[in-house]
Amino acid sequence: xxxxxxxxxxxxxxxxxVSFAAPVTVFAQESDNRVAVTSDxxxxxxxxxxxxxxxTVPKETVNTRDGQPVSVRRGDILLFVTFRxxxxxxxxxxxxxxxxxxxxxQMEVDGNAYDLFTDGxxxxxxxxxxxxxxxxxxxxxxxxxxxxxxxxxxxxxxxFSLRGFTAAMTEAETRCQ
Numbered sequence: 001x002x003x004x005x006x007x008x009x010x011x012x013x014x015x016x017x018v019s020f021a022a023p024v025t026v027f028a029q030e031s032d033n034r035v036a037v038t039s040d041x042x043x044x045x046x047x048x049x050x051x052x053x054x055x056t057v058p059k060e061t062v063n064t065r066d067g068q069p070v071s072v073r074r075g076d077i078l079l080f081v082t083f084r085x086x087x088x089x090x091x092x093x094x095x096x097x098x099x100x101x102x103x104x105x106q107m108e109v110d111g112n113a114y115d116l117f118t119d120g121x122x123x124x125x126x127x128x129x130x131x132x133x134x135x136x137x138x139x140x141x142x143x144x145x146x147x148x149x150x151x152x153x154x155x156x157x158x159x160f161s162l163r164g165f166t167a168a169m170t171e172a173e174t175r176c177q
Contacts, residue, residue, distance in 0.1 A: 039164025
């Protein structure tokens with residue numbers, strides 16, 4: 001089973017290397033380990049340890065408190081799928097803030113809902129089987145919407161494009177065999 005450390009390590013590598021305040025195109029230009037761009041998804045690799053991942057930023061973000069839109073400061077908002085040799089893809093999400101303690105993130109892919117467990121600023125499917133179901137839905141889908149609650153009570157809704165997702169996952173998985 002995947003450890004929290006393993007999932008965070010790949011994501012932390014990107015966050016430590018690149019500033020995500022800018023669009024993915026700038027992100028891709030600043031990183032030296034990007035190997036492909038497929039529509040709205042970028043593919044990266046790392047050799048030590050061997051990891052390959054696809055990542056994207058939201059197309060739309062809505063923040064509300066008590067049902068009213070609010071302006072809030074959030075860190076990097078990223079949706080990842082990470083591959084390691086001999087292992088299936090693992091979905092992860094960072095909302096750019098600490099999630100409410102004990103909360104879940106709901107991920108909706110074209111009308112089908114999936115729950116992600118949270119730990120700090122990160123969220124993942126609970127099991128490898130849940131990862132597999134979610135990856136299949138994402139490959140068949142066009143949009144992923146992630147809804148969550150911050151530890152300050154802000155509701156967030158981030159909409160991600162899945163355009164180019166299947167090609168990006170094929171690229172990442174092939175590079176990590």
